[in-house]
Amino acid sequence: MVQLTGNTLTINEVKKVIFDKEKVEISSDSMKKVIQSHQAVERIVKEEKVVYGITTGFGKFSDVYINAENVEELQLNLIHSHACGVGDPFPEIVSRAMLLLRANALSKGFSGVRPIIIETLVRFINSNIHPVIPQQGSLGASGDLAPLSHLALALMGEGEVFYKGKRMDVQEALKQESITPVTLQAKEGLALINGTQAMTAMGVIAFIEAESLAKQSELIASITMEALQGIIDAFDEDVHVARGYQQQVDVAGRIRKYLSDSKLITKQGEQRVQDAYSLRCIPQVHGASWQALDYVKEKLEIEINAATDNPLIFNDGSKIISGGNFHGQPIALAMDFMKIAIAELANISERRIERLVNPQLNDLPGFLSPEPGLQSGAMIMQYAAASLVSENKTLAHPASVDSIPSSANQEDHVSMGTIAARHAYQILQNSRRVLAIEFICAMQGAEFRGIDKMASLTREFYNKGREIVPSIVKDRIFSKDIEALASWLNENKL
Incomplete structure (x- = not known):
């Protein structure tokens, strides 16, 4: 209760x-x-x-x-x-x-x-x-x-x-x-x-789902690291402590934990000196999104306990004041910030997808196809991801910078916070599908490398993912796989 x-x-x-x-x-x-x-x-x-x-x-x-x-x-x-x-x-x-x-x-x-x-x-x-x-x-x-x-x-x-x-x-x-x-x-x-209960309710639901997706994105990125034989040195704690952002330190620590016993990751100089930013900068980018989510959580927990109607009655009615606590500006700004934070998780995920499917950027079969040329494999999944992140960029435009006077100019500045919250939720749905696509591609890439060489934690997540999306042995209608895996990610929150 x-x-x-x-x-x-x-x-x-x-x-x-x-x-x-x-x-x-x-x-x-x-x-x-x-x-x-x-x-x-x-x-x-x-x-x-x-x-x-x-x-x-x-x-x-x-x-x-x-x-x-x-x-x-x-x-x-x-x-x-x-x-x-x-x-x-x-x-x-x-x-x-x-x-x-x-x-x-x-x-x-x-x-x-x-x-x-x-x-x-x-x-x-x-x-x-x-x-x-x-x-x-x-x-x-x-x-x-x-x-x-x-x-x-x-x-x-x-x-x-x-x-x-x-x-x-x-x-x-x-x-x-x-x-x-x-x-x-x-x-x-x-x-x-x-x-402000519409924007705040929408915002709380979006935050709860975003928090889970951000955690899942790190596990998915870890499998991508294995599929691409990423360099683990960039996740060394000293590197991230040297910068000073705790969220960045935490992301690097979780990635190291997920990959601690992996035989697929590499050390710098073994295969290459440096990885591309979409791998090497996971702690910096994901960590910055976590900073934004922490800010959003703080504002939401204030707002869900706020008196936001007008007028407010104090001291058993001896003081009644007509104010403006109904103005949604604090949540509007927080929702616009969350939009960007979630969109960036999808942006960097789409770049990792490209590295997984592009034969010019890795030594995996082209587009992770079981028969390159005859079968297209994950080629158009990357298209879908690119489309979703492009749509996110439009939705991420801040709603809070707009204001239209209402009520004969009595209410001459408004927050548009509910629009911001709704768009944040739309961005979240798009981003979950992008990460589902990365998960599908990462699983396929890791399979080519050897499932037995995966870390125990990533292999456990891989096995759960394979219960939803089987291995790509022949081209099929991948839309069903993407939607099924996105739904599974939403239902199995971390």
Whole structure:
């Protein structure tokens, strides 16, 4: 059971809830804060105070006062009008993460919602009911308004959800789980949609998968080292300590561990003095990507415990401040950084693929073909990898440098963080396929050298890979192999 306090959620706990379907509960101390915060909202409405989003309109309409008898209609209209998401829905795991992160943020007790709102979010999570949330339509400031409005719709008994492997009307799923839809009261609609949970949820899922892929990339690169009889000296600890980046030192150390008992790697001067950069600089390039991922993790772990709606209620309602914590700039920059980090893992992988298949760069059969000339072997797999890394370069353009004013120029700078997170996830999928191609080529190259000469750890990984993709003894439809191995890499996270 993962207990939400609003302050202590970790990425590891997010993993447990999202992938292992661990149950969630709200801490009793947090619920006390939630109740106190809601009581402050009730006083504001009763005393007819002018407070943004509680007794006023939204955005450019923030100066329009709303009478007490209309505050519920105000919240309903807010969700209906803001549910403007378009395009394909987020993956179901992202929708699940959005529920979790919104529940955690509201549990901080700064948002003024009733306990039933958070309890309903938790019931959705524990019942595996996941709102269908379109991916496109968020500017990433004023929060992820459009995506989170679709999440709020589901709590209200409107829209669609994913439930038991099917996409269905939310009412059908709620009926099966005996969940009563909520009727939003003052502040609650705004509290649900003023936040960064779409970009952060997408970012957390992308990070979890990227972290695993980065680890897998080192094992795959190690098999490539064996297939190309790479020079191990470049991974000597002294070389990397001399530079001073711990992540670089760590990558070199893991490669040395993976290849410790290999009979296929060489020493400098035995066959050549130096390897090409795509082999020799694995610690430097992969290590730099790890530096970026460490930065991303730090920002995500702050954001998943952040109060990101507006206004925020402090001191039992004696201090209510309209601010801008919904602005997604910290996550937008982190996602753009992660895009580049992942793209570079694929970039250098594609160069290793070229070294594996190009007969002018090695002494292996041309394109790793069983019958060069008659059969093309891995020739076009390199094409596919080149295409994917080229697409990544377009996707890696930073979304955060763009901004389009909205709400009659009241919201005149936005983050585009959700676009950055979505593109990071697309780059991740492309990069996993590139690394799957390198894995296929590396296995084939190592097979030519002699499986019995491989290191014990790389041979173990090779054997697992061969269960998915058999040896290339004849040309076949390699698209199926690439997709199968990419899926296996995703399902078997390190």
